[in-house]
Amino acid sequence: MERTIYIPNMADHAYPLSAALRSCGIPAEALPESDDQTLLLGRKYSTGRECFPFIVTTGDFLRKIEEPGFDPDKAAFFMPLASGPCRFGQYSHIHRVFLDRLGHKQVAVISPTSANSYADIGGASLKLRIRAWQALVATDILQKLLHETRPYEVNQGDTDRVYKKALAKLTEAVEKGKNLVRLMKQIAEEFKQIKIDRRERKPIIGIVGEIFMRNNRFSNDNVIRRVEALGGEAWLAPISEWIYYTTQRYKEDSAAERKYRDLLKAILQEKVQRYYEHRLEKPVKKLLLNNEEPRTTEVLQYSAPYMHFSFGGEAILTIGKAVDYIRKGASGIINVMPFSCMPGTVVAIVSKRFREDFNGIPWLNASYDGQEDASMLVRLEAFMHQARQYRDKRRFG
Ligand code: SF4
Structure with a gap:
C-alpha cells in the first residue's frame, strides 16, 4: 500500500x-x-x-x-x-x-540511518538521492542569501518576500526535475535587486549547535530574527554539514572495517555531493561573504584541540564550525541547544577554554525547552553588546 x-x-x-x-x-x-x-x-x-x-x-x-x-x-x-x-x-x-x-x-x-549516510532513502534510488541532496544544498544557499541580505535591507520585508518566492520556485523546480543551476542564477538576480545599505557590516554571529534547535525557529524562539533585531547578522550552520559528516564517518568506518565496496561508495558519494554543491553555489558566490563551506576534515581539525575525533556527533561539528565562522569574521557565537542536551552541555563546558583561545570572543550557550524565558532576551542583549565591542576591537585593533 x-x-x-x-x-x-x-x-x-x-x-x-x-x-x-x-x-x-x-x-x-x-x-x-x-x-x-x-x-x-x-x-x-x-x-x-x-x-x-x-x-x-x-x-x-x-x-x-x-x-x-x-x-x-x-x-x-x-x-x-x-x-x-x-x-x-x-x-x-x-x-x-x-x-x-x-x-x-x-x-x-x-x-534511514546515518550509519550508511542515509543510503537507504527511497530504496537507495540514485535519482532520488541526487535530487534530495540538491534540494538540501540549494535551500542552505537560499538561507545564506536571506541571512546576509535581510539585516541590510532598506525596505523592510523585501528580503523575506524574495526568499519566500525563491523557496517556492525551488520546491516547484525540484518536483518537476528542472535545472536548478539555471534557477539559482535567476534567484541570484532577484536578490541583487533588493535595495540594501551595507556601508557598515554589522557584527556577525555564528549560530551553531544541535541541528534541530538551531534550525527550528519555533523551538529556538526565532533566535536569528532576535539577533537581527538587536543589530546583528546571523550565520546559520548549514544542514549539509551533517550530511557531509555522515559521509565522512561512513568512509572512515568502511576503511576501518575493510569494507572496500562501501569505502568506494562513500568516496564516490562525497565527490557527487561536492560536484552538485559547487554547481549550485557558483551563481550566488559573489553575493555572499560566507560563500564556501569547509571540508569535514577541516572542521574536525578545527575541533581537535578541544575534543577527540572519536567523540562523534554534533558536539565536534559545533566547535569546528565555530572556529570556521571566527576565521570568516564572526564576532560572536551562539550555541543553540535543547535543555539538558548531552552534546550541547559538553560544548558549553568546552566553550570556556575556547573563548580564551579566541581573545575572549562572546559566546552564548542558549538552551531552550519551549518555556518563555525573559532572561534569555536580557542575555542576548548583553551578548550583542559584547559582540559589537569585539567587532570594533577586531577592526580597529
Ligand atoms: S541529547 Fe537529545 S537533544 Fe541533544 S543532540 Fe542528542 S538527541 Fe538531540
Whole structure:
C-alpha cells in the first residue's frame, strides 16, 4: 500500500525535500510548522525526560494524526536515525512505541540511518538521492542569501518576500526535475535587486549547535530574527554539514572495517555531493561573504584541540564550525541547544577554554525547552553588546 511520507518541518528544507520524493513518484508532504498545539500534544504524551526536539516532533506527528481525514493506513512519518553519543538514535524507536501505545499501530515510521549516510532513502534510488541532496544544498544557499541580505535591507520585508518566492520556485523546480543551476542564477538576480545599505557590516554571529534547535525557529524562539533585531547578522550552520559528516564517518568506518565496496561508495558519494554543491553555489558566490563551506576534515581539525575525533556527533561539528565562522569574521557565537542536551552541555563546558583561545570572543550557550524565558532576551542583549565591542576591537585593533 502506498503511503504518504510526512517530513517534520525542522526547517524550510522540508519543502524542497518532500518535492524531491514526489519527483520520484513517492507521495510526500512537509508537515506544517510547529505551534502551541504541537507543544501541548508533545508534552501530554511524553514523560518529561525526553529531549525537546523529540517532544516537538512527537507533537507534530500527533497533530497530523488528529487532522480530519487522516488515514493511518496510508501514512508514514519520516524520522532519520543517527548513531553517536546521545539519545537521537532512539527517537524513531520511541516514536514507534508512542504511536503503538496511543493506538496508531498502522502508522509507519521511516528511519534511514546515518550509519550508511542515509543510503537507504527511497530504496537507495540514485535519482532520488541526487535530487534530495540538491534540494538540501540549494535551500542552505537560499538561507545564506536571506541571512546576509535581510539585516541590510532598506525596505523592510523585501528580503523575506524574495526568499519566500525563491523557496517556492525551488520546491516547484525540484518536483518537476528542472535545472536548478539555471534557477539559482535567476534567484541570484532577484536578490541583487533588493535595495540594501551595507556601508557598515554589522557584527556577525555564528549560530551553531544541535541541528534541530538551531534550525527550528519555533523551538529556538526565532533566535536569528532576535539577533537581527538587536543589530546583528546571523550565520546559520548549514544542514549539509551533517550530511557531509555522515559521509565522512561512513568512509572512515568502511576503511576501518575493510569494507572496500562501501569505502568506494562513500568516496564516490562525497565527490557527487561536492560536484552538485559547487554547481549550485557558483551563481550566488559573489553575493555572499560566507560563500564556501569547509571540508569535514577541516572542521574536525578545527575541533581537535578541544575534543577527540572519536567523540562523534554534533558536539565536534559545533566547535569546528565555530572556529570556521571566527576565521570568516564572526564576532560572536551562539550555541543553540535543547535543555539538558548531552552534546550541547559538553560544548558549553568546552566553550570556556575556547573563548580564551579566541581573545575572549562572546559566546552564548542558549538552551531552550519551549518555556518563555525573559532572561534569555536580557542575555542576548548583553551578548550583542559584547559582540559589537569585539567587532570594533577586531577592526580597529
Ligand atoms: S543532540 Fe541533544 S537533544 Fe538531540 S538527541 Fe542528542 S541529547 Fe537529545
